[in-house]
Amino acid sequence: xxxxxxxxxxxxxxxxxxxxxxxxxxxxxxxxxxxxxxxxxxxxxxxxxxxxxxxxxxxxxxxxxxxxxxxxxxxxxxxxxxxxxxxxxxxxxxxxxxxxxxxxxxxxxxxxxxxxxxxxxxxxxxxxxxxxxxxxxxxxxxxxxxxxxxxxxxxxxxxxxxxxxxxxxxxxxx
Amino acid sequence: xxxxxxxxxxxxxxxxxxxxxxxxxxxxxxxxxxxxxxxxxxxxxxxxxxxxxxxxxxxxxxxxxxxxxxxxxxxxxxxxxxxxxxxxxxxxxxxxxxxxxxxxxxxxxxxxxxxxxxxxxxxxxxxxxxxxxxxxxxxxxxxxxxxxxxxxxxxxxxxxxxxxxxxxxxxxxxxxxxxxxxxxxxxxxxxxxxxxxxxxxxxxxxxxxxxxxxxxxxxxxxxxxxxxxxxxxxxxxxxxxxxxxxxxxxxxxxxxxxxxxxxxxxxxxxxxxxxxxxxxxxxxxxxxxxxxxxxxxxxxxxxxxxxxxxxxxxxxxxxxxxxxxxxxxxxxxxxxxxxxxxxxxx
Numbered sequence: 412x413x414x415x416x417x418x419x420x421x422x423x424x425x426x427x428x429x430x431x432x433x434x435x436x437x438x439x440x441x442x443x444x445x446x447x448x449x450x451x452x453x454x455x456x457x458x459x460x461x462x463x464x465x466x467x468x469x470x471x472x473x474x475x476x477x478x479x480x481x482x483x484x485x486x487x488x489x490x491x492x493x494x495x496x497x498x499x500x501x502x503x504x505x506x507x508x509x510x511x512x513x514x515x516x517x518x519x520x521x522x523x524x525x526x527x528x529x530x531x532x533x534x535x536x537x538x539x540x541x542x543x544x545x546x547x548x549x550x551x552x553x554x555x556x557x558x559x560x561x562x563x564x565x566x567x568x569x570x571x572x573x574x575x576x577x578x579x580x581x582x583x584x585x
Numbered sequence: 586x587x588x589x590x591x592x593x594x595x596x597x598x599x600x601x602x603x604x605x606x607x608x609x610x611x612x613x614x615x616x617x618x619x620x621x622x623x624x625x626x627x628x629x630x631x632x633x634x635x636x637x638x639x640x641x642x643x644x645x646x647x648x649x650x651x652x653x654x655x656x657x658x659x660x661x662x663x664x665x666x667x668x669x670x671x672x673x674x675x676x677x678x679x680x681x682x683x684x685x686x687x688x689x690x691x692x693x694x695x696x697x698x699x700x701x702x703x704x705x706x707x708x709x710x711x712x713x714x715x716x717x718x719x720x721x722x723x724x725x726x727x728x729x730x731x732x733x734x735x736x737x738x739x740x741x742x743x744x745x746x747x748x749x750x751x752x753x754x755x756x757x758x759x760x761x762x763x764x765x766x767x768x769x770x771x772x773x774x775x776x777x778x779x780x781x782x783x784x785x786x787x788x789x790x791x792x793x794x795x796x797x798x799x800x801x802x803x804x805x806x807x808x809x810x811x812x813x814x815x816x817x818x819x820x821x822x823x824x825x826x827x828x829x830x831x832x833x834x835x836x837x838x839x840x841x842x843x844x845x846x847x848x849x850x851x852x853x854x855x856x857x858x859x860x861x862x863x864x865x866x867x868x869x870x871x872x873x874x875x876x877x878x879x880x881x882x883x884x885x886x887x888x889x890x891x892x893x894x895x896x897x898x899x900x901x902x903x904x905x906x907x908x909x910x911x912x913x914x915x916x917x918x919x920x921x922x923x924x925x926x927x928x929x930x931x
Contacts, residue, residue, distance in 0.1 A: 555612075555613065555616075558604065558613070558616055558620075559616070561597070561600075561620075562616060562619065562620050562623075564593065565593055565594070565597045565620060565623055565624060566623055568589070568590045568593045568594060569594065569623050569624070569626055569627055571590065572586060572587070572590050572594070572627040573626065573627060573630060573641075576633060579633070580633055581630065581633065581638050
């Protein structure tokens with residue numbers, strides 16, 4: 412079981428590195444899908460099964476589809492992937508960078524105890540943190556909820572304003 | 586712009602810094618910063634020509650990086666200390682990362698490179714919002730965390746910013762770039778005194794906001810953005826010409842104008858803390874800024890007007906006079922005698 416957790420964690424970091432070091436946004440979005448799926452696996456292992464389901468549905472099913480369509484707008488006729496030598500140099504460099512940072516971080520903060528904390532309640536106290544957290548959002552966190560909702564509405568209008576105008580606007584390829 | 590979009594964007598622009606200023610939790614402060622960044626992007630890119638889009642892109646990238654660093658520092662602080670209070674930043678690493686992030690947000694040297702280009706790529710009024718209102722949120726975060734911040738780092742940032750602001754403006758003839766370098770220099774003065782007396786930082790910010798707003802409103806009334814055009818703009822509004830010189834000298838910090846007050850109080854506070862070399866260096870470096878303010882005043886007010894003109898006149902369109910410009914000019918020129926009252930402002 413610990414090997415499963417390690418595998419999910421490693422895949423998460425690897426695919427996230429793949430997002431940043433990909434020469435083409437098409438393969439970057441694919442890498443993001445796989446990385447988000449591995450992140451869901453990590454969440455399940457921590458005991459947040461509901462969180463993981465919500466992440467899969469909303470993030471992967473909703474927002475990532477939007478990312479994919481947006482990246483299709485910046486279309487390249489011949490996208491460069493990891494098959495070429497240039498892409499491989501990117502991957503090796505970024506993996507070295509990330510592993511170097513993790514080693515440095517382990518000197519500062521320590522990596523023992525990885526995977527010990529879970530989000531489940533223990534003993535008689537059987538409130539599941541991830542389920543009840545959603546209801547907390549609507550009551551105790553109502554102001555922050557409203558502000559977050561306003562922020563999302565603002566982002567929608569800002570993006571619509573920035574891409575408005577077909578070929579006369581910001582994005583000349585539309 | 587579509588009226589619904591314009592309504593949402595303008596209200597978010599007002600709401601963003603107010604959220605950050607009134608917050609005690611790092612997440613709410615970060616949310617306010619992100620809202621203010623997002624809301625001003627379409628205003629920067631309103632004219633949709635490539636330079637404006639480039640300015641909007643540069644603004645977005647730098648501010649998003651800085652917001653990420655703020656989030657990182659607050660999470661690091663919460664991890665080691667277990668609480669998200671803004672005033673209790675005890676983790677040293679997160680303080681340094683936060684200082685870097687807020688320096689990027691404000692446009693302090695050595696992270697000032699985006700500011701002149703963003704101001705130059707957009708309209709005069711948007712440049713005004715960028716230099717005054719958008720500085721409110723990061724500066725309030727700096728003041729709230731000022732007791733945990735590193736004094737030598739603040740002094741270094743302040744000195745470098747004053748130097749960079751002064752030096753950068755020496756070669757500029759475009760007024761928006763000159764105002765950008767004035768912003769960098771004034772923010773340098775503000776960060777110098779931050780750890781020693783946050784009240785003086787806020788006082789400097791208020792006076793800087795009034796003086797910069799006045800200057801930008803004058804530039805907007807004259808409808809020019811180049812020094813060469815402003816030289817011959819005195820025929821549009823001769824009274825404005827005189828006030829322009831006084832406002833520019835106030836920005837430079839010459840007594841007996843308002844701009845002298847924050848510089849005087851900062852130098853006094855520095856000498857009280859036995860930082861004589863720092864005080865002398867700051868005073869001497871602000872001479873660089875004085876040079877380009879004086880050059881604009883010289884060419885606009887002192888040399889040509891008011892005499893008969895034998896050069897090509899500008900077209901005098903219907904001047905859109907701003908009714909509040911007179912009050913702002915009075916504030917930015919005559920506030921020095923009431924300095925003791927202004928010291929009571931928290």
